[in-house]
Amino acid sequence: MTLAGELESLLPAGTSLVFGQLRLCRRDDGSFEACHLDDAEKRESLEPIPSAPALRELAKFDAAGEYRPLKTAPTLRGGWITRCDEAAEFLRRLDAIYPGVFATWIAYAAGRHHPTSLRRTLDRQTGMYRRAGTITDGMARRLIRELCHIGCLRTITWPIHDDDPVARATASPGTLPMICTEACTLAVNAARTLAKEARAAGD
Amino acid sequence: MKILSQTPPPSGEGSTSDRLRDCALLILGHGSTENPDSSQPSWDHAETIAKSGRFGSVHCAFWKEEPSFRQIWPMIEEREIYVVPNFISEGYFTRQVLPRELELTGHTTSRDGRTVHYCDPVGVHPAMTGLLIKRAKEILDSSVRPEDTSLIIVGHGTDLNTHSTEAITAQVEAIRASGEPFARVLDAYMEEPPYIADWRTLTDSPHVVVVPFFISDALHSYQDIPVLLGIETEPTAAASQREVFRRNPYRFGERTLFYSSAIGTDPSLAEVIVDQVRYFDEHYRS
Ligand code: SF4
Numbered sequence: 001m002t003l004a005g006e007l008e009s010l011l012p013a014g015t016s017l018v019f020g021q022l023r024l025c026r027r028d029d030g031s032f033e034a035c036h037l038d039d040a041e042k043r044e045s046l047e048p049i050p051s052a053p054a055l056r057e058l059a060k061f062d063a064a065g066e067y068r069p070l071k072t073a074p075t076l077r078g079g080w081i082t083r084c085d086e087a088a089e090f091l092r093r094l095d096a097i098y099p100g101v102f103a104t105w106i107a108y109a110a111g112r113h114h115p116t117s118l119r120r121t122l123d124r125q126t127g128m129y130r131r132a133g134t135i136t137d138g139m140a141r142r143l144i145r146e147l148c149h150i151g152c153l154r155t156i157t158w159p160i161h162d163d164d165p166v167a168r169a170t171a172s173p174g175t176l177p178m179i180c181t182e183a184c185t186l187a188v189n190a191a192r193t194l195a196k197e198a199r200a201a202g203d
Numbered sequence: 204m205k206i207l208s209q210t211p212p213p214s215g216e217g218s219t220s221d222r223l224r225d226c227a228l229l230i231l232g233h234g235s236t237e238n239p240d241s242s243q244p245s246w247d248h249a250e251t252i253a254k255s256g257r258f259g260s261v262h263c264a265f266w267k268e269e270p271s272f273r274q275i276w277p278m279i280e281e282r283e284i285y286v287v288p289n290f291i292s293e294g295y296f297t298r299q300v301l302p303r304e305l306e307l308t309g310h311t312t313s314r315d316g317r318t319v320h321y322c323d324p325v326g327v328h329p330a331m332t333g334l335l336i337k338r339a340k341e342i343l344d345s346s347v348r349p350e351d352t353s354l355i356i357v358g359h360g361t362d363l364n365t366h367s368t369e370a371i372t373a374q375v376e377a378i379r380a381s382g383e384p385f386a387r388v389l390d391a392y393m394e395e396p397p398y399i400a401d402w403r404t405l406t407d408s409p410h411v412v413v414v415p416f417f418i419s420d421a422l423h424s425y426q427d428i429p430v431l432l433g434i435e436t437e438p439t440a441a442a443s444q445r446e447v448f449r450r451n452p453y454r455f456g457e458r459t460l461f462y463s464s465a466i467g468t469d470p471s472l473a474e475v476i477v478d479q480v481r482y483f484d485e486h487y488r489s
Contacts, residue, residue, distance in 0.1 A: 002280060053250060060239050069236035071269045100270035100278045107277035112315075116273070126299060182274075185267050186236060 004087035006106050007094075010176065019176040020098055020153045021076040032090040034097075036078030046081040052089075055082060055096040070186055071098055072153045072178055098178070101154075105177050108157065108169070115158040115166065116182040122191055131199075132191040137161075139194045147190050154180035219484065220257065227281035228258040230476060231272065231288045231301055233418065234265030242268050244419045244467045245289045251473035258285075266296070272304035276317075284319045285480045289467070291326035291358075291418055294366035310487040320488065322479040325467075326370055326416070330475050332377040335466055339385075339412045342451055342461045353387040353406035354378065355413045357399045357428060360392030368392065371416050393427060400431040403455065410452075411460050418467035434462060 001009070011017055011032070016025040023040040025033040039046055049055050062068055062075040082093050094102055107113030118140055122133035135143070140160050148156055157179050159166040169179045183191075230249050235241035245263045253261040264275035286305065288297050302321065306312070312319045325331075339354050356378075358371040368390075375390045386408040391399040402411060415428060429435040434453045452459040466472075 003278075053246065056246065067237070067239045069268065095270075095278070100274040103277040104274060113277050124303060126303075127295065184269075184271060189236070 002088075003103055003106060004091050007091050007102065008087045016174075017176050018174060019094070020072060020101070020178050021074060022094075022097065024094075024176070031083060031085045032087065033081060033083045034090070034094065035081040036076060039078045039081070043081055047079055049080045049082045052092040052096040055093050059097045070152060070184065072101065072180075073151055074153050101178050102176065104181055105171075105179055108179055108181060109171075113181060117158055117162045117164070118160045118183050118187075118191075120162060121158075121183045122188065125188060129188055129192050131195045132188055134195045135191050135198070139198065140191070143187060143190050143194060147187055148180070152180070154178045156180050158182055219481075223257055223259075223480070225259050225281060226283040226285060227279045228252060228261045228476075228480065229275065229279065229284055229286045230261070230263045231286060231290070231305075232263060232265045232268075233290070233296070234268030236267050241419045244465075244472065247468075247470070248289070248473040248476055251470065252477060255477075257477065266300065266304070272301065275305075276315075279317075282317055284317060285322055285483065286319060287322045287476050287479045288324040289418055289472075289476065290324040291416055291467070292366045292370035293324060293327060297324050310483075311489065320480075320483050322483040322487075325472060325475050325479060326418075328475045328479060328482075330471075330478065331466070332374055332381065334469055334471055334475075335374060335414055335416070336378060336381065336383055337471075338414050338463050338466055338469060342463050343410070343412055344452065344461075347410050347452075347459070347461075349384045350386060351408055352385055352410040352412055353389065353408045354385045355389055355391050355399065355402060355406070355411060356416050357391050357393070357413055358416045360395035367416075368395070374416065393431060398431070399428060400433075402432060402460070403458070409458055411458065412463065413460065414463040415465045417465040420465045420468055429462065432460065432462065434460065 011024060011026045013026050013030050014028050016023055018037065021037050022034050023037050027033065035043060035046055049058060058080060059071055059076060060068060063077040068075055076097065084090050084093065091102060104113060119133065122135070125132050137160055144156065148154070155169050155177065157166060157169050158181060169177055171177050230245050232242050232245035242263070242265055249261045249263050252258065259281045260279065262275060262279055264270050264272050266272065270278060288301055290297055306314070307319060307321050310321055312321070335356060340349065343349070343352060356371050356374055358367055360368055371390045375388050378388045387406060389397070389405060391397045391402065391405060393399055397405055399413070402413065413432065430437060433455070451461045453462065
């Protein structure tokens with residue numbers, strides 16, 4: 001099935017889903033709607049955003065105007081709504097807010113996309129990140145606590161080491177999961193910073 | 204002015220364009236965790252190309268933004284994919300980082316039922332020379348003659364990628380060879396000689412036009428270079444950066460300076476990206 005087809009079947013007419021900070025709705029006429037979770041009760045008074053590029057621009061900054069380098073940070077601003085008739089266009093708009101998150105879930109759930117351990121990600125780095133892999137497991141856990149758990153809505157599906165056991169993510173009713181299948185650039189950068197600090201402390 | 208090659212389309216052009224409609228185009232950019240403008244040119248060019256309907260779908264992926272190179276494959280449904288790096292030169296990124304992160308093994312990689320074609324980066328396309336000339340002439344006042352104007356192509360210098368310096372010197376040579384009547388054409392860099400900060404002594408013409416050979420108007424061309432040129436006293440905030448380009452020309456005594464936005468923001472880059480796909484088919488496709 002296509003990704004748009006998957007979205008249509010997960011969101012039948014007359015239903016809704018929570019996706020990160022979004023409420024996704026399929027109206028009785030089959031059309032799609034998305035707005036911020038906090039705005040779900042005031043849909044008629046929200047500013048309509050009619051395109052993926054406009055949503056991408058919106059998702060670039062938080063309510064205070066700060067740049068959002070991590071799109072799954074819990075800082076999506078509200079006050080807007082987007083509506084369209086076609087699932088493919090709706091998916092483009094969701095991807096503008098949460099790039100690739102839906103596709104990652106579908107591929108993971110179907111067993112076509114597998115998590116990469118943190119060690120594997122860090123160990124293949126070169127250039128300015130070449131020493132990121134020197135962090136200890138304790139530092140890795142700190143990174144997960146301080147960056148991922150506080151600053152990101154995704155559920156981690158990767159282990160620290162290749163053979164560490166890791167629970168498989170599942171969808172709870174009424175939600176579309178947001179999973180992380182590999183440490184992102186911010187995590188790699190945080191590992192580099194921790195490695196640098198450890199070296200400086202050791203000198 | 205037509206920027207791209209004037210060569211007639213190869214025979215079988217019709218069937219090529221039909222075939223491309225079943226393929227995806229993936230544009231790769233650097234992106235930034237600090238600057239909101241870094242990825243914008245890639246998105247803009249992707250939007251232009253998507254509207255033309257030439258490919259089944261058009262995607263972007265980034266080193267420092269989302270979707271990342273590692274997240275992109277599940278998003279693409281076509282079985283044949285052309286990947287075009289929106290990078291200014293061949294080097295560390297195009298030869299090491301991008302192939303590694305995308306798991307590409309050569310010009311064409313077949314894996315998991317997909318065929319992925321890895322094209323040359325946009326910055327090495329021969330049309331870039333014409334674009335630099337076009338950009339320089341566009342921002343000059345109509346009363347300013349190119350004969351009274353020096354053109355400086357500015358780059359970063361001393362980064363991981365020595366090829367970026369070579370790319371700029373090659374462009375400077377090509378512009379000189381083109382017969383364009385600029386008083387002088389020269390290269391300059393932020394962090395190695397000849398320094399862009401010395402533009403007043405590097406040139407002696409009444410007018411100078413500076414075009415950054417960068418992909419986006421991120422930190423360097425919005426913030427750092429204007430300070431080096433002396434047209435800003437300190438790096439400006441992101442939101443107001445566009446002003447830098449609206450206040451041309453800048454007057455320094457008897458001389459005037461014109462400062463362009465990065466070459467990668469030129470809308471013609473969308474055509475260059477598509478042309479890298481055509482070039483791939485003609486030269487690398489087996
Ligand atoms: S590594 Fe994954 S979970 Fe952690 S911040 Fe990055 S995207 Fe979020």
